[in-house]
Amino acid sequence: MQREIIAPRPDWPAKVEALGLDYHTTNSQTGDGEPYWWEAACYAFTAAEIDVLEEATETLHGLCLEAVDRLVTSGDLDRLQIPRRYWPWVAESWRRRDPDLYGRFDLVFDGVSPPKMLEYNADTPTALIEAAVVQWYWLEEVKPGRDQFNSIHEKLIARWGELIRLAAPGARLHLTGVFDEAEDHRTVEYMQDVAGQAGWQTTPLDIAELGWNGSEFTDLAEAPIRFLFKLYPWEWMLRETFGEHLLGDRVGIVEPPWKMLLSNKAILPILWEMFPGHPNLLPAARERGAIAGPCVEKPIHGREGADVRLIGAGEAGSGHRGLVYQATARLPIFDGWHALIGSWVVGGKAAGIGMREDRAPITRNTSRFVPHYFT
């Protein structure tokens, strides 16, 4: 695993914009932003390293499914701060094995030690277009003949194809998210694209435009919504006005309700309790005192690195409810950049990776996306 300095394509902004990545620079409106898509460098892997990442990703996904089963069987979702009235509904979603689509593990990997799971973005993973599409086209042009761990696009179309066979030929899929956010809007648009290629009729609408007519969720044409892709966290939906209407199970939703058990960082100590010492896991606990040495304090519903805090050895945690503590695993540093691997899962299978890097040890939503290849 290496970081290479390379010459960016002179016209890279136009090229990535043509692929939907029009948020390639932070604060692009003010003109003082930093590049988010960064192709003046790339990461190079060996095929053996990619094998390790692929195997670790599928192993971790398997452990996560075991953890969901354990949680549902125990019936205690209080640790995840899921409101009690939703517990049977979430459990039933798992018992039915409502089909899921995708997720992204954040992994620490230096090419030598086993990959370690930092978290599983199992509900609303982003950085999708850059991983599935933009870096694929980058490879075609910049590193032709090289390989890339990235069949995300193909696997998404295949998975949407499986889902429509479970629904009905030509079924309509509504897709929603916060369209004020450029990345979210583009991600929903991309999902509309791949679902359409798999045979779904598609209708996008902003999350605030979802209607409730007294018995069904509806779109702006008052048509009932039967199947919904949502790029909107479950923990927000459950606490909003229409949340209680979800309990009727009138809509097939992707990601399904049981995925909220995995996108919640309270799953980290549960995994460690179930599989102590597993080479792909880090020690994690609900109490600061249970983790020796330095650790990371994470809110269970945190997103994109928000409110994540490094805590030194001997330093106390905040002690608030809704936090978990995970042993520190330092990201490898290349040319002063901390590198993190986002490893995608589609339909339960490892599908590819996206590299993020940051000067700081905590990866945030503004951390650069850098393409990769392997030989």
Added chain:
Amino acid sequence: MEMSRRSRFVVLTLIGLPIATVAGASLLPGRGDAARRNFYDDRAVCERDYSPQQCEPATTAPTTPATTTTTGSAYHGGWYGPSYAANRATAPAGDPGAGRVGNASRVMISGRGGFGGTGHASAASS
């Protein structure tokens, strides 16, 4: 381990277009241009208002005061008529209207804004 780790083709059909022109978005009324839909207890009654092709079986019954009852008859399955513009003055050509006879059991008017508060607040502050 599979042999190919890479998509053979990455073809996009929507991406790259200005967001406002994405297929599907233009098929819906804009925000504030409310739509209506009639609910019928009987298929025959629906077909008095609309053509048979425009009447669609409902899977669940409307139950709450979010709808306006015009006849109040009981639910025995139910049928939806087509969506139509609430404002006749701005309705597009071909809009099916409120029905030829107007025998709907209920006129469906969805409440909106029940999701999205957290996300839009977050977007506004970022």
